Amino acid sequence: MKKKALSALLAGALAVSLLSACSSNEPQNISDVSASTDDTSTAATAEAAPAGAQEMTFVLNNIPDGLDPGVTNNSFAQYVLINCFEGLVTYDESGSLVGGCAESWDVSDDGLVYTFHLRDGLKWSDGTPLTANDFVYSIQRVLTPATAAQYVSMVTGYIKNAQEFYDGTATADDLGVKAIDDQTLEITLIQPTSYFIDVLSMWVYDPVQQATIEANGDAWTNSPETYVCNGPFKVTGMSLNENVILEKNENYWDADNVTLDKLTFRYILDNSTALTAYESGEVDGIISIPSSDYARLKAEKAGVQVYPSYGTVYYNINCSVAPYDNPLVRKALCLAVDRQSLIDNVAQVDATPAYSFLAPGYSVDGKDITEGRSDYGLSATADVEAAQAALAEAGYPNGEGFPTLKLSYYQDDTVKKIVEAMAEMLKNNLNINVEVSSNDWAIFYEDVQQGNYEVAAMGWSADYLNPMSFLPLFKTGDSSNNSFYSNAEYDALVEQVMQESDAAKAAELTMQAADLASNDYCCLPLYYKSNSFLMHDNISGYYMTASSNLYFKHVVVS
Incomplete structure (x- = not known):
């Protein structure tokens, strides 16, 4: 539980033999494996035209310990975090690492210095500009002991003087994170790390807005009004232990390609109750399938989605x-x-x-x-x-x-x-x-x-x-x-x-x-x-990576 401390015990593993051969010298991982579904019309690559209200409800079976990407390592929070925030890099439908807030990046010949070129016109969900300085602030915040970041080692283990900054023996000027200008971020590593770009996909590297945190303290994640984010969706409603309501973030850089207007994450802790809501059509999908019903639902082609999991x-x-x-x-x-x-x-x-x-x-x-x-x-x-x-x-x-x-x-x-x-x-x-x-x-x-x-x-x-x-x-x-x-x-x-x-x-x-x-x-x-969940066949365009992140930014309701 990603994990992440791990997410709840989901379905068993897909055999590693599903991995296709790779003739190059490049590493290959399980994200290259296609998901299996009960109906190909529900596949993540579906290109259905919008018809009717672009709204859906998806059931989560555990309540996260918090929704601050700089603090939590709880996989139960990932569904909100990856759909409300976006870091320098992210994953696409094929499981490939692609630019997020960063349009491109360069790596120095010695492998130590990464220079990220941010996209033009990046904004927070409140419409204010998002710049390279926001990434500098966010990383410094993770490295501040009072933040109690649970993934702090994912920063201290890689970035120059990050551990020293955390220990109080180095200053911000010493830290290997610099804003060259509003659209250029430079990160210097302790030593060359071939997989550092992969590490940057973790939400601990997501930007958070300094103004809302300084104004609201730890409570910034407790209200839609103060939950400022930068991803394809923004939070417009929260009900303790009941739901989190997301709506399309019109200030997201790729908002033109976000079709879904409203996404409700509903908490139902009892899996049997969640299944009843699904089978009655009350909800569109549920993240956890009761083990006693799995075989039946597969046989009935009831919308079981199975994705490879690392x-x-x-x-x-x-x-x-x-x-x-x-x-x-x-x-x-x-x-x-x-x-x-x-x-x-x-x-x-x-x-x-x-x-x-x-x-x-x-x-x-x-x-x-x-x-x-x-x-x-x-x-x-x-x-x-x-x-x-x-x-x-x-x-x-x-x-x-x-x-x-x-x-x-x-x-x-x-x-x-x-x-x-x-x-x-x-x-x-x-x-x-x-x-x-x-x-x-x-x-x-x-x-x-x-x-x-x-x-x-x-x-x-x-x-x-x-x-x-x-x-x-x-x-x-x-x-x-x-x-x-x-x-x-x-x-x-x-x-x-x-x-x-x-x-x-x-x-x-x-x-x-x-x-x-x-x-x-x-x-x-x-x-x-492996990861398995249920989704009705009128929902298409979602995709899940092998790290169990479930993306809704390209969902279409038909």
Whole structure:
């Protein structure tokens, strides 16, 4: 949960074999795979002419912890953020990285300096000019500790003197972010980073308006009147825990190509209730499909949309607290789970069992970098004998003396079913007591970030389409490392990947790092996922990237 801390447990993974061969030396990723739909008329590339009111309602199944792109890393916020804001770069319908606010950019010969040329006439949703200085302000704000930016490491890890600025030992003049003029932004990196353009697609790099934040403080995101943005839509209504209403932003640079006039995101936390609203025609789409209805809806061609996802469903294990600081204990947990049963009987989706946190889906020279890797001693079904042996070696023969395992999750129908099934597996296969608890996402995730958990439902959808989106999850001290796993050798390998410009060498180092952490059982992987949602066939023009971002800016209602 992107992710992002991860979004809710969605459908299982599409096989990586769907990736087409690539004859060049350029990396290829899962975003190149086409989405599958029940009806080709609903495909994102449809070119239906507008007919009638261009309005739609789409149901979300979790309430985000906030709508400030400079603060949150919560994937439940992404639907609003990516449709209300636009950074220097964005993704098009094919999953290709294209210019957003930046019309073009240049990179210096040494790979350190990126110069972005902004589009003419950029404006905020309130009609005031948007300039390069707004990007400078927004990045400085992320680097201000009081902002509490959850993705701050995505800036400090790349931009020159960003960490020093955050620490208070460098000034704005020292920071590698400069406005050369109103339409020219210069970013200087710590070292050459071949995938930095991909990183810039993350919403932490989106611009925010200084005037509205200075006038309203943290409350700027709480009201349509103060929620100033720059994307294809603007917020015109908010009702706590009920909905967020978006309307076309007439000041967006590409407003002429935005057909949808009104987009209502409605919060319905119960998936069955959401499905009833969908099947009755009350809403046009829902983001989460009840697992028990998935097969039926597919067979009925009821609008199931399936998109490739670069992500993994896994459970965090708090590696900093006993007895989970013992790799043998973590290994026992990983061995005791029957992944195939969870996929077939609980989630009830087509999925691939996962044995590592690093998802397949990224290729170099036409070959997925995870192809042929180890299974780390794990299997699709539970290996009870091996699990009990690992627990005994850890000092808990037949589960004796092992404390009650606390298994926590956020409120979601599918997650609840997964957790209840896992609890039974762990209890029966390891002869231990398991205590299950749940909470609203915001409270649950705060506990996870603070380390107030033992084993917790989680996972990751890549923030950008490169394996480096996964590696910081287990890097010592990284803000996204909520497992509190720490391994100096792993950290060193991640640093090498960050500095490696050769895609093949970077892939090799990536797999070395992933193998190291996976052999340490840094988390409890379950399956590699795809994204599925429901959409009525009178809606066309939407598209979803492999990082789970769902774009509505080209939607047509017919």
